[in-house]
Amino acid sequence: MRKFKETGVVENVKIARDIYRLKIKIPDIVNSVEPGQFLNIYFQDSPKIFPRPFSIAGVDDNNILIIYKVVGSQTEKMSYWQKGFKIKVLAPLGNSFELDSENNVSYVLIAGGVGVAPLMFFRDRLFLMGITPYFFIGAKNRNELPIAEDTKSKLYLSTDDRSLGFAGNVVEHFKSMLGSIPKPVSVYACGPNQMNKAMAKLGIEQEMKLQVSLERVMACGLGICQGCTVKIKSATSDCHYSLVCKDGPVFKGEEIILTADER
Amino acid sequence: MIDLNTKLGNRLSLSNPILTASGTFGYGDEISDIVDVELYGGIVTKSLTLKPREGNPPPRIVETPSGMINSIGLANIGVDLFLEEKADFLKIYRGKVIINIAGRTDFEYCEILKLLTEENWIDGFEINVSCPNVSEGGIEFGTDPKILSNLTRKLRDLTDKFLMIKLSPNVTDIRIPAETTQKCGADAVSMINTVYGSAIDINTKKPLINSVIGGLSGPAIKPIAIANIIKAYQVIDIPIIGIGGISRGEDVIEFMLAGASAVQLGTVHFYNPLAINEILQFLEEYCSQNNILSIGDIIGKAEV
Ligand SMILES: Cc1cc2nc3c(=O)[nH]c(=O)nc-3n(C[C@H](O)[C@H](O)[C@H](O)COP(=O)(O)OP(=O)(O)OC[C@H]3O[C@@H](n4cnc5c(N)ncnc54)[C@H](O)[C@@H]3O)c2cc1C
Ligand SMILES: Cc1cc2nc3c(=O)[nH]c(=O)nc-3n(C[C@H](O)[C@H](O)[C@H](O)COP(=O)(O)O)c2cc1C
Ligand code: FES
Numbered sequence: 241m242r243k244f245k246e247t248g249v250v251e252n253v254k255i256a257r258d259i260y261r262l263k264i265k266i267p268d269i270v271n272s273v274e275p276g277q278f279l280n281i282y283f284q285d286s287p288k289i290f291p292r293p294f295s296i297a298g299v300d301d302n303n304i305l306i307i308y309k310v311v312g313s314q315t316e317k318m319s320y321w322q323k324g325f326k327i328k329v330l331a332p333l334g335n336s337f338e339l340d341s342e343n344n345v346s347y348v349l350i351a352g353g354v355g356v357a358p359l360m361f362f363r364d365r366l367f368l369m370g371i372t373p374y375f376f377i378g379a380k381n382r383n384e385l386p387i388a389e390d391t392k393s394k395l396y397l398s399t400d401d402r403s404l405g406f407a408g409n410v411v412e413h414f415k416s417m418l419g420s421i422p423k424p425v426s427v428y429a430c431g432p433n434q435m436n437k438a439m440a441k442l443g444i445e446q447e448m449k450l451q452v453s454l455e456r457v458m459a460c461g462l463g464i465c466q467g468c469t470v471k472i473k474s475a476t477s478d479c480h481y482s483l484v485c486k487d488g489p490v491f492k493g494e495e496i497i498l499t500a501d502e503r
Numbered sequence: 504m505i506d507l508n509t510k511l512g513n514r515l516s517l518s519n520p521i522l523t524a525s526g527t528f529g530y531g532d533e534i535s536d537i538v539d540v541e542l543y544g545g546i547v548t549k550s551l552t553l554k555p556r557e558g559n560p561p562p563r564i565v566e567t568p569s570g571m572i573n574s575i576g577l578a579n580i581g582v583d584l585f586l587e588e589k590a591d592f593l594k595i596y597r598g599k600v601i602i603n604i605a606g607r608t609d610f611e612y613c614e615i616l617k618l619l620t621e622e623n624w625i626d627g628f629e630i631n632v633s634c635p636n637v638s639e640g641g642i643e644f645g646t647d648p649k650i651l652s653n654l655t656r657k658l659r660d661l662t663d664k665f666l667m668i669k670l671s672p673n674v675t676d677i678r679i680p681a682e683t684t685q686k687c688g689a690d691a692v693s694m695i696n697t698v699y700g701s702a703i704d705i706n707t708k709k710p711l712i713n714s715v716i717g718g719l720s721g722p723a724i725k726p727i728a729i730a731n732i733i734k735a736y737q738v739i740d741i742p743i744i745g746i747g748g749i750s751r752g753e754d755v756i757e758f759m760l761a762g763a764s765a766v767q768l769g770t771v772h773f774y775n776p777l778a779i780n781e782i783l784q785f786l787e788e789y790c791s792q793n794n795i796l797s798i799g800d801i802i803g804k805a806e807v
Contacts, residue, residue, distance in 0.1 A: 241536060242536060242537065243537075244537050244776055244777055282774060282775065283774075287568045287569045288566055288568075289566060289569065289570065289571060289721055289722070289770065289773070289774045290566050290571070290773065290774065291773070291774060330537070330776070456561070457562065457564060457565070457566070459564050459566075459571055459573075459770075459773045460772070460773040462533065462534060462537070462773075462776070463529070463533055464527065464528065464529045464533055464534060464772065464773070465526070465527065465564065465573070465575070465773060466526075466558060466563070466575045466578045467563045467564035467573060467575065468564075469558070469560075469561045469563060470561070471561075480557065481557055481558065481561075481578070
C-alpha cells in the first residue's frame with residue numbers, strides 16, 4: 241500500500257562520479273516493497289514543481305535505499321542532503337519484476353549506468369532465494385560504475401571508453417557472453433532509452449523472456465495525470481498507451497514499441 | 504468553528520469551498536488511498552467524452568518554471584465505462600459529485616448530459632468548453648459567444664441539476680463568455696482552464712510536447728486567474744469557481760477576495776497530494792484570526 245510520508249535522510253554517500261546512495265527511513269513500508277517499484281521525492285519551494293521518481297535499490301531494517309545520479313537541479317540539491325534532513329516521499333509506486341515461472345532458468349540482469357538501482361534490489365531478492373544471477377553492468381567509464389565487485393551475483397562489467405572490463409556497451413557485452421550462459425535465460429533490464437530499445441530488439445531476435453524497466457518524465461507518479469504514456473502492444477490488443485507510473489515501470493520486452501521520437 | 508458552508512446558487516451547496524479540478528484527481532477512486540477525499544466539498548471528475556479517448560501521442564507533459572504544460576488530449580474512459588467502473592465509488596462518496604463533460608459537437612455534449620442527468624448520485628455538471636488540447640471542439644466552444652450560448656441553452660434545457668461552464672483564459676475579454684453563460688441560464692462559471700503555452704528543446708529544436716502548443720497550469724498562471732476573476736466578478740452575479748495555480752491556503756483567500764465563491768485544486772495534487780489538509784487548516788486559522796464567522800463573507804472583498 242502506497243503511503244505519503246514525511247521522513248528523514250539516514251545516509252547520503254557518494255559511490256561513484258556524480259552517483260550517490262541515499263538511505264531514507266520508512267519503517268512501515270520496507271516489508272511491502274518489491275524490486276522494480278519506485279518512489280517519489282517531493283521538493284518544496286522550487287520553480288520546478290514535479291516530484292522526482294527513483295527506483296528502490298534495496299531495503300535494510302527500517303530504511304529504503306535509492307541510487308541516484310546528479311543530472312540536473314533537483315538531483316544536485318539531493319547531493320547536499322545530510323543525515324536528519326526532512327523530506328517527503330510517496331512509496332511504493334508502480335509494478336515490479338516478476339520471477340520466472342520455471343525453476344531452472346538463468347537469471348540475467350542488464351544495467352546501464354544508474355539503471356542498476358532496481359536490479360540491485362532484485363539481485364538481493366534472488367540471492368535470498370539461493371539464486372546467484374548474472375549481472376551485467378555498463379557505464380561510460382570506470383569512474384561512473386556504481387559497483388565494482390559483488391558477492392551476490394556473477395558480475396560482468398563493461399565501459400564505453402575501455403577503462404575497465406569489456407570494451408563496449410552492456411548489450412554488446414551480454415550478446416558476446418550469451419553462448420556461455422546456460423539456457424533458458426530470463427532477462428531483466430534497466431537503463432537509458434537507447435539501451436532498453438536495443439534490449440527489446442535483442443529479446444525478440446533471440447526469443448528470450450525479457451522484462452524492461454522504463455523511464456518517462458512524470459508529473460504525478462500516481463496514474464492521475466496521464467502524462468507518462470508509452471506505446472504498448474500486448475497479446476490481447478492492438479497498440480495502446482500504457483502509463484509507465486502505474487502499469488509499469490516494468491514491461492515485457494515484446495510489449496514495448498519505442499518510437500524514434502520518444503525521449 | 505468557522506462556517507465553511509458554501510452555497511453555489513440554488514442548486515448546489517458544499518460543506519466547504521474546496522473542489523478538485525478536472526484531470527488532476529481522476530475519478531476520485533485512484534487517489535483515495537493517499538488523500539482523504541471526504542475533506543473536499545466535492546469532486547470534479549476528469550473530462551468525460553461520449554466514446555473513450557486514447558489521448559495525444561507522447562511527450563504529453565513538460566515542466567516549466569513554476570508550472571507545467573500538458574497536452575493530454577482528454578484521454579478518458581468514456582461515459583459507458585465510467586458508469587460501469589466508477590459509479591460505485593462516487594455513490595458512497597459524501598461530498599458533491601460534479602461530472603466534467605467534453606465533446607466535439609453540441610450533440611455529444613447533450614448526449615452525455617442526457618445519460619448522466621438521470622443518475623441521482625450526480626450533483627452537477629461542469630462543461631469543459633475550454634480544452635486547448637483537442638483539434639476539434641474544445642476551446643472554440645468557449646471562445647465564440649454564439650456557439651457558447653447555443654450550447655449553454657441546450658444543456659440548460661436538458662437538466663435541472665447544477666450546471667457550471669468552465670471558461671478559457673485564452674480570450675481577449677473574459678467578461679464576454681462570462682456574461683453569455685449567465686444569460687443562458689448557467690448556475691456558475693469556473694475559471695480558468697489552462698493557458699496556451701509551449702516550450703522548445705534548444706538542442707534538438709523540437710517542441711517539448713508533441714502537440715507543440717498545450718495548456719499551462721500551476722503557480723505560474725495564478726496571477727492570470729486572479730485577473731480574470733476580478734474582471735468577471737464585476738459583470739456577473741452567478742458564483743465564480745476559481746481555478747489556477749492554487750497551492751496553499753493563502754491562495755484560496757486571495758481567490759475568494761477577488762470574487763470566487765469556491766475554488767478547485769489542480770496541479771498542486773501532483774506536487775503536494777495532501778495540500779487539502781494544509782489548506783483547510785489555514786482557512787480555519789485565517790478566519791478565526793480575522794474574526795470571520797463565515798468564509799463566504801470575504802467573497803469579492805478585495806478593494807479593486
Ligand atoms: C520510474 C523511474 C525510476 C527512476 N529511477 C532512477 C534511479 O534509480 N536513479 C536515478 O538516478 N534516476 C532515476 N530516474 C530518473 C530521475 O527521475 C531523473 O534523473 C530526475 O528526475 C532528474 O531530476 P533533475 O531535476 O536533477 O534533472 P532535470 O534537470 O529536471 O532533468 C534532467 C534529466 O532528467 C529527466 N527528468 C526530469 N524530470 C523527470 C521526471 N519527473 N521523471 C523522469 N525523468 C525526469 C529529464 O528528461 C532530463 O533528461 C528514474 C525515473 C523514472 C521515471
Ligand atoms: C494534466 C492535466 C489534465 C487536465 N485535464 C483536464 C480535463 O480533462 N478537463 C478540464 O476541464 N480541465 C483539465 N485540466 C485543467 C485543470 O482542471 C485546471 O483548470 C488547470 O490545470 C488550472 O488549474 P491549476 O493551475 O490549479 O492546475 C487539466 C490540467 C492538467 C494539468
Ligand atoms: S505520471 Fe501522472 S499518470 Fe503517470
